[in-house]
Amino acid sequence: MTKQFVSKAVGIDLGTTNSAVAIMNRTDTEIIIHKDARTRRETTPSCVWKDPRTHQIVVGSKAFQRIGTTPEPIRSIKRLMGQQTQVRLSDELLTPEQVSALILSEMKRQIEEDAAALSTDDTTWIVDRAIVTVPAYFDQPQIEATRKAAEIAGLQVLELLHEPTAAASYYCWQNQVQNGVFLVYDFGGGTFDVSILRCTEGSFEVLGISGNNRLGGDDIDATLAEELRQRLITEGYELDLDVKNDPEDRHRFEKLKLLAEGVKKALSTADEFILRSQSNLYDKNGLPVNIDIPFEIGDFEKLIQPIVERTIPYCHQALDLARQKAGITLADVDAIILAGGTTHIPLVRELVRKHFCQDPAINEPRAKCTEPVYKKVDTIVALGAEIRAAATGGLVIYDEQRSIRALFRGISATSSKQINIGGTIEALKPGIDLTGGFIRLTIANVSFDDEQELKNGGIFGFTRVPLQPGIENQLVFEIFDSSGTPLARLHRTIYQSQDALRPTGGSVGTALLSKSIYLEVSRDGKPYRKELIKALSALPASKEDVFSHPGDTTRLRLPLYQNKKKIKEIVVDDLPLLPKGTPVRFTLHVDELASITVRGNVSDKTFEMHIDPPPKRDLPRENEVLALDEAFQNIAPRLSDSRQHIADQYQKARRSYEEALKREEIEQAIHDFEEMEELIESNKPVEQQLEPPVEVFEELIQDCNEINRLLDAYFAQHGQRPHNYNGPDMQHEIEKQKRKGEQAIVAHDQVSYADVLVALHAIRDHLGIVYGQIVENPETLTEPERAARQIRYALLDADEIEQLARAKKQSDVQNEIILLRNQLNASTRDLQSNPLLVLRRVAQVRARLQQIKTMVMNAKAVGSSIGELVEDISADDAKRRTQE
16 A cells, blocks of 8 residues: 655644644644643643753643742743843753744644544654744744744744734634624733734735734733732731842742732632632741632732733724725724633723724724624634645645655635646655656546646646535546656545635735834935835835945945844945945845845945844833933824824833833833834934034034134224134124034034034134134243143143044044043143153144044044945935936
């Protein structure tokens, strides 16, 4: 009997707290969700532990039971995906991708048990392909990390599907809905996602997304655990915990969180619950903590309401995007679909209903439904991922020797009596040549026999293939080489039934870019972030562009951003000195798995790189947070009524930031700060900080006016004005430069601002020379006094030149200025003992400072030792076309 191996793609929901996996049955008519053989649970805790004695790695419930012990298990690793960090698993350090790979390997092992049940004497079912879900609001580094984790686990990733899209796929499949607009509210253990989707004839289009990658049931558990800790302290237990620095305290709090999770689940189905526990929890004095504490639903809801309410502004944000993209509003939404374990909490469902569902008592546009859809919220994402996997993954069949691989497109069930069957044949071993080969299809029960030549790439396609209604039709495929030698004999079934007519989300790709990608360029002398690929663009996507070399630099900077977050600083260095205007060719490609590649060339120099996760960010300083608050205060009054949710979102993120600081949860605090940053940046024009600060400009104007006033008064009293000074003309020039400077400040024009500072320094220098000629008498000074005065003047010169260097972005000379300033300060020690030596040293320093000043004043205003931005010539072309 000829053996064959069959691979059917599986759907995996890789969750923060729980994961799930599913596979379709042989005929693609029912979904098999993996269930634990003992507990019958359909989800597995996303928890990993390593036995210190046997070194065995345990994933799932047994690892979850180790919470609060040493060594502690790893939980909620999804929150660290995309970060350059490591976590400890017993005696080894692992990356977040490696830990997630262990969870995915367990999902693969589990579903292999279910796939084995599909096997027959001549067919073995295997698992090597999957669609893995990710939050819709994941950044590119987080998506890339998920892809790597699946590959480490031995899975070919067909698609990284957004979790809300998966949930909508299952809803439409289960309810046989082909058309509609849906709001998917996905509140899981560690992330919150919301998507607005439109289904047209069974195919999905994403219209708007938003969310928070660090907001979920874990936060509710932590809040409830803190409440429990406070209550136990009032009962006399010593539980003043230092979770950050004391491992034992961290274990104590993990046990409290575990108890809190039990309270949360109990109050999701009851109005009150008494927590009774005599577990192995001990306080800091070593006393066993015996718990007998009542909890009521009202107190619980009051405690968690701020967390749940944070989700509402994100929903409005997604609706805003849907309105901008397709004119879709809340009134167009046919159903609100819930997903994620946190939606078991009644308060969550009530807030969703209250804010978005129809209510006769409220006179404003609402969704067409009166209640959100609350069904299979724990597994709806995995179920939807498998529907998508069956539709797009097709069926892969290997012969017994695994020398031939056949990929069949489409699913194994149809309502049609005639079908088209196509796919590709691939040779896996050397020596097998498919050129000129052919494939034969036989269906015995309908007496069908046909063959055709394999096209380039092993492509084949049979049309109008008849099926016998109401049964599983057995299709036999024989592959031959050009001489007619048999290479493989494979078979598959197609189930024909009217009941098989179900929407699957179609075979068209649903992969899209969650956030826009920008390249920072120079436009009109100012940094400008040019959008290369828009948010919600279908993947794969590419953007080719040509920029202009700024000239006079051997290094170019190409900063890449996703929304307002820098994901890569691309540097092209060791370039020859190329003329301004030399083309810089740049191509950005994002594949269907959201993996980003950049390539390009400047003259003969080429560059190509894959975008890796950015380095870990430090906790912001207090002044940075206060600066954001000040910026928010400036923005808030200008927000329209329809965008007041932005203010609400900022305030909630700000409170979360403060609470995270109190709990010393640094990662959470950084995440909240970045959300605040993005809200500010998204609602104000991008502006560049002028260098040096505007205060320097104002001081220069004041100095020039003051010296000119003194000189004008002196010559008005004494007469005989020198030929190189005219007070009114000088005042006119000062006012002229003042107006230019103010215009540059308003326009944030660094180039013009630097030119004004150069002119004002020249005016002040000239006025200083004239002033020195009339008020100073060197003959009355002692040599130490003359030397001290020269040091003072030289230090003023150094300050002035440093300001000019900052204005001109000439950071490479600032280190030398610091050294010269140190030499001047050191010379003060010799003022009394050897003033003539000091005068010679100061003369040398001032001569060098004048050389630096000349060099800086003649330099370009945008240059930088760290490299220069390319210039956006497309903006110049557009301006020129407008003028023409």
